[in-house]
C-alpha cells in the first residue's frame with residue numbers, strides 16, 4: 155500500500171474518534187503527583203500507570219536523581235562503548251544482577267532496546283525463537299532482526315510450547331529460545347514460569363528468556379520478579395527487565411549467570427553500541443529505587459493488599475476478574491468503540507484509564523487496562539470502585555449483563571434465521 159493510502163487509512167480512523175470526542179491517546183499531562191495527574195485543568199486519579207510502587211515521586215528517588223545530574227550532567231555525551239560509561243552504570247549492573255539472583259547484568263537505554271539488542275545478539279539463524287502469542291512488540295522486533303525461525307505458542311499454553319520445541323529439536327544443531335513475559339502487559343496474566351521451566355527437564359538444551367518488565371518490584375520475594383515468585387530463577391537463563399515500571403525511571407537490563415554471554419551482548423548488541431548511554435539522573439533513580447525496595451518490603455506488601463482489595467471490589471461489581479496477584483486488572487469491554495466511550499466517560503468522572511484495542515489485544519477483545527500502585531489512597535480506591543460500579547451497569551459489561559445480551563443476540567439471530575428459512579420454504583413451495 156502506498157504511503158499516502160496508509161496515512162489516509164490511519165488518519166480517517168483517528169479523525170472519527172476525535173470527531174466523536176472520544177480519542178483517548180497522547181493526552182497531555184500538565185502535572186503529576188503519581189497517583190493523580192492534571193489534564194486540561196482537571197485532576198484525575200491515575201489508574202493507568204506502570205509506576206507500581208509509586209517510586210517516581212518518592213523524595214529520596216527524586217533527590218538521588220537530581221544529585222546525579224549535578225555530578226554528571228543531564229546527558230551522557232555518548233555511548234557507553236565510547237565516552238558515556240559512568241561508574242554508576244557499573245554499580246547498577248552489579249546491584250541488579252544480585253537483586254534478580256544472577257551473576258552478571260548489562261544495561262540498555264530502554265526496555266525496548268534491551269529486547270531488540272539482546273535477542274538480536276543471542277539468536278542465530280539456526281535457532282528457533284518460540285514466544286508466547288501475546289508477547290510485547292519489543293520481543294517480536296528483537297526476534298525479527300535476526301534470521302532465526304519465528305514460532306509462537308498459544309498464550310500461557312505449556313503443552314503447545316512443548317510440542318513446538320520437540321518438533322524443532324529434531325533438526326541437527328538447532329537451538330531453541332523460549333521467550334515469555336512474566337506478567338503480560340495488557341491482560342495482566344502471569345506466565346506459569348514453573349511449568350515453562352519444567353520443559354527443560356525433557357529438553358535440557360533449550361534456553362529460557364524472561365521479559366520481566368512488569369514482574370520486577372511486584373512479584374517474588376522482595377519484588378525479585380516472576381522467576382523468583384515460582385522458585386525457578388536458576389532455570390531461567392536470561393532475565394530481562396525495564397526501569398520504566400516499578401523502578402521509577404527508564405532503561406533496561408539483561409541478566410544471566412553466563413558472564414561471557416553478558417560481555418558478548420555488551421560488545422555486540424547494536425542498541426548498546428550504537429545508542430547513547432543511560433543518563434546519570436535515570437541511573438541514579440533506579441539505584442535509589444532498588445535501595446528502597448531492598449530496605450522496605452512494606453511498600454510491596456501495601457501494593458499486594460491494594461491488588462487484592464481491587465480484585466475483590468471488581469468481583470463484587472460483577473466484572474470478570476481472575477484469581478491473580480498481578481497489579482494489572484483488565485476490564486473487558488469487547489468493541490473498540492465502546493472501549494473509547496468508556497475511557498472518555500471515566501475521564502469525565504475524574505479517572506484516567508485507557509483502552510487497549512487490536513493489535514495490542516485480540517480483535518473484538520478491547521479492554522480498559524487498569525493498574526494499581528502502592529501509593530493509591532483508600533479514598534482514591536473507593537472512588538474508583540464507586541465510578542466503575544455505576545459505569546459497569548450503564549454499559550452492561552458485568553458478566554451477567556454480557557451473558558444476557560449474548561443469549562438475547564443468539565435468540566434474535568435464531569428467530570431471524572427461522573423467519574428467513576420459513577420464507578425460503580414458502581417461495582420454494
Ligand SMILES: Cc1ncc(COP(=O)(O)O)c(C=O)c1O
Pocket residue numbers: 264265266267269290292335339365367368396397398399404405406
Ligand atoms: C513486556 C514489556 N517488555 C518491554 C517493554 C519495553 O519497555 P520500555 O518501555 O522500558 O522501553 C514493555 C513496555 O511497555 C513491556 O510491557
